[in-house]
Amino acid sequence: MSVGSSIGIDFGTTNTSVVRIDKNSYGEKMTILGEDGEFPFVSLLAVLPDNRVEFGNKVKSKRDEYSEKHQLVSSLKSLLGTNKKVVLNGIEFTPSQIVTQYFKCLKQYIKQKHGIQIEEVSLSFPVDFTAKARFDLRLAAERAGLKVKYLVSESTAAYLATCKDVKGLSRIMVIDWGGGTLDISILESEGSKLREVSVFGEKIGGDDIDTELAQRIHSVINLKTADSDKRLSFSEMPASQ
Ligand SMILES: Nc1ncnc2c1ncn2[C@@H]1O[C@H](COP(=O)(O)OP(=O)(O)OP(=O)(O)O)[C@@H](O)[C@H]1O
Ligand SMILES: [Mg+2]
Structure with missing residues (x-):
């Protein structure tokens, strides 16, 4: 060691x-x-x-x-x-x-x-x-x-x-799902040896879920805003609304 x-x-x-x-x-x-x-x-x-x-x-x-x-x-x-x-x-x-x-x-x-x-x-x-x-x-x-x-x-x-x-x-x-990426490793261990048999990763994480939820909330708010002039695009809407 x-x-x-x-x-x-x-x-x-x-x-x-x-x-x-x-x-x-x-x-x-x-x-x-x-x-x-x-x-x-x-x-x-x-x-x-x-x-x-x-x-x-x-x-x-x-x-x-x-x-x-x-x-x-x-x-x-x-x-x-x-x-x-x-x-x-x-x-x-x-x-x-x-x-x-x-x-x-x-x-x-x-x-x-x-x-x-x-x-x-x-x-x-x-x-x-x-x-x-x-x-x-x-x-x-x-x-x-x-x-x-x-x-x-x-x-x-x-x-x-x-x-x-x-x-x-x-x-x-092993599955490690975080804020930005999903990472999966398939590993083989034998004694002190560790082999990465396969790895898989995708750019999807909590950030994407947050954005999806924010977009849904944005559509609900706009649907409830009767005056179409007062409807804001997703990027214009303040986070506090
Ligand atoms: N209790 C919970 N339920 C669901 N999601 C949660 C919870 N706590 C934290 N999160 C989400 O988990 C994510 C953070 O996880 P983690 O700390 O593993 O990510 P990270 O290591 O920073 O990101 P990455 O490895 O993808 O770069 C955030 O998107 C956060 O909103
Ligand atoms: Mg992480």
């Missing part, structure tokens, strides 16, 4: 989990690193008018206030691999540059609150991530000063984190 510490980051569309694994000759210990005593971290970023950046729970807990006064970026992971540009305070960011801002906040928070200086990480990625999305993810981390040791598919990473609970099973299907 190799001795030492390693950090794993599961950068999610909605939530981001960070764990530290310490190994010594007696075994290993996993520590979950969180925010304000809670975990996972919230995958939200806010850019203030003076270009300062805030992230996580602080933004989530004041989401309404922040979205009025500052520029809020949610589901930043879903930008990776695309050519979409995000303009914040008049400055154009590529998807990996936005994610770098998030990773920088995460790294700084963990240094300040947990006293851990992260330099090297293993990252998980959705199995349907394109080569470009994987490249963007790695680039985002490295620009934030996080050297990437391993990239592991999310559903396989979920198995690795919980394999002690399903000890004895030789063929396992």
Whole structure:
């Protein structure tokens, strides 16, 4: 068994989990690193008018206030691999540059609150991530000063984190359904060996369910609005209505 510490980051569309694994000759210990005593971290970023950046729970807990006064970026992971540009305070960011801002906040928070200086990480990625999305993810981390040791598919990473609970099973299907993606791994385990027999992934998650529900509510509100001039399109309707 190799001795030492390693950090794993599961950068999610909605939530981001960070764990530290310490190994010594007696075994290993996993520590979950969180925010304000809670975990996972919230995958939200806010850019203030003076270009300062805030992230996580602080933004989530004041989401309404922040979205009025500052520029809020949610589901930043879903930008990776695309050519979409995000303009914040008049400055154009590529998807990996936005994610770098998030990773920088995460790294700084963990240094300040947990006293851990992260330099090297293993990252998980959705199995349907394109080569470009994987490249963007790695680039985002490295620009934030996080050297990437391993990239592991999310559903396989979920198995690795919980394999002690399903000890004895030789063929396992892991389903990880999140805010942006559905990931499935079929794995075969034999002794200390683990083989990915098959992986399947699709870009569908809680974000899509939220959008579907919002669109249905929007149609109901419009149906109840007798005056057709007062009916608003989906994008015009304020979230508070
Ligand atoms: N009790 C619940 N019932 C249904 N959906 C929930 C519940 N709690 C959270 N969710 C939804 O689960 C999603 C978040 O799950 P999770 O934290 O696994 O996603 P993620 O890891 O951030 O995303 P991904 O892995 O797809 O990038 C959100 O869409 C959220 O709305
Ligand atoms: Mg996830």
